Amino acid sequence: MVTLYKAKAKAGLTGATVTLDIDSTDYEVNGLSRYQQKIAFVSGALKGEKVRALVLEDKPGFLKARTIKVLAPAAERQQPFCPHFSQCGGCQLQYLSNNQQSQLKQQGTDQLIRHQTGLASLPWQPMISGPDRHYRRKARLGVWYDKKTRQLSVGFRAEGSKTISAITECSMLSPLLTPALTLLPPVIKALPEPAVITHLELFSAGERPYVVVRHVKTLTAAQQQLFSQSWPQAYFLGDAGNNLLQPWQADTPVPAYTLAEQNIQLQFQPGDFIQVNEQINQQLVTQALAWLNVNADDTVLDLYAGIGNFSLALARYAKTVQGIEGVAKMVQQAATNAELNGLSNASFAQADLHLPWPAAPWLKQRYTKVVLDPARAGAQGAIEQVATLKAAQILYVSCNAATFARDAKVLLGHGYQLQKLAGVDMFPHTSHLELMALFSMPAKN
Missing domain, CATH: 2.40.50.140 (Nucleic acid-binding proteins)
Structure with missing residues (x-):
């Protein structure tokens, strides 16, 4: 048939x-x-x-x-400053000044949250912002090799398309990372099969630039060495059959960044989540501590804790901090970071927070304050359980205004009040605005 x-x-x-x-x-x-x-x-x-x-x-x-x-x-409307703007989908708003971008994003977010929650007005605080150029310490570049034309494209995807827009410069990347746009494409093109390379994941840690080369067929040691000659801190991911992430050299320095204001150093592995904008991340942590006014009597629960970005700074001032993270290897990294920073009052556990929470020891603790920093999907499934903890304060860091509005409505329905709200311009020249919000439970008379 x-x-x-x-x-x-x-x-x-x-x-x-x-x-x-x-x-x-x-x-x-x-x-x-x-x-x-x-x-x-x-x-x-x-x-x-x-x-x-x-x-x-x-x-x-x-x-x-x-x-x-x-x-x-x-x-x-103004002329975009990047020559790749009309093809590259990395930025969306270069036809506006950065100040106008922030204003329009906050205005739209204000309308969305008020519509979803029914609040008449929102307690906006000053925008958390920083430089609008060279702010990205992490980026993922697509790689496409056309076997018919033998043309190689390395860059970001075009808007609303799977097509890779080849770029030779990017004003958003850290100066440590921009050389990759000219140094690494010739290495890929020199391979016997350039099409085996699918992505380049760039990130910087301190003053060192790293790259993760993602490939679909095994690269020989000689081929890997070609990359390391142009980019010494190189990792390789996707060897046929095992999908191992491995550094080219065993003595490759462990990536780490510093929260200078809290004297915290955080090691991480390629693939671990870290905030793209290092300067804004420092401001987020500092403002979280200020808004929560953490002191030696506080027991803090940090949800979606990652490698300890908020947890360890909180532990500098709190009685205890319990971090919960869904990815097991990041739980281990957070515990390692606590030990490296001499913080014995911070502990970490693994749990899928979107499912009914387990009857685990960490849930038996009474928490005075809760911090949550979920992914774009928000905290659906978890936010209802957070509300039942009845912590005096909840600090919510959001990267999606729509899911934040949905989750905020749940907290408001449980008696919490939205005390402070700030826009976070983590990604200038894009359509994204992140948020930091402080919810408080009114004291009983």
Whole structure:
């Protein structure tokens, strides 16, 4: 029997170009418009503009589109400073000044949170911000080799596409990492099979730049050495059949960064989560300590603790800190970091916080304060259990305003009050705004 398959027809307007008048922007600074009774979310468009846009998705209640030509620009629109901006998807908002980007992101976030929670106003504090160039100490570059044309592309994906946009410079990368854009592509192209390399994961620790070379076929020692000659701190991931992460040299220095204000050093392994923006991370930790006013009587629970970024700084001042993390190897790294920093009052355990919490010893402790720093999916499943702890204060660090609003509504429903809220400009020139929020349980009379 032969089964014939027909390609799915594109839904409605998908692939069409439309002319739109932009009425406002949302929390990710997408332009908002209406077309044929549907709301349209339009990337690259500003309030008051008229644009031609390519429809990327046509759903029952909305359209997603991308600006392809600005017919009537807003006064605040400016020329992007990066020559790769029109192709590279790494940045989205270079057509605005950094201050205007922050203002629009916070305005949209304010509307989103108030709409979701029912709060009439939000207790905004000053924005946590830093330099808007050369702030990334970590980046993942895609690698694509076209066997027909023998063209190699190393860079970030284009907006809304799987295509790798080749770049030769990036104003967002740390100066320690930018040489990779010119030094490593020739090494890849010199391999017998350049297509075996799929990604380059760059990161810096202190004054050292590292690279993780991801590959789908085994690289010989000689081929690995080609990379290490251009980039001494090199790791290799993805050897056929075992997926081992290994340094080129056994004496490769262990990566580590410092929280200078708290005199904390944190070692980590390639693949461990660390905040991309080192300067903003330091400000986050310092502000968390200030908002919580941690003292020697406090017992603190740090959820999604990672390698101890918040836990160990908290332990400098608290009676005890219990960190919980879902990834077992990061739990071990956090424990190692506590030992390296001489902090015997910080302990760590592994648990999937989105599932019903286990009857573990750490859950029997009474906590005065809770810190949580979940991934973009937020703390769904965990936030209900956090609320039942009845800690006096909860500090929530969020990288997604939509999931934060959902979780904040749960805490408010359990009697917590939103005491402070700050935007965190972790990724200038992108649509992302992170948040730090302090919730407090009113004292009983």
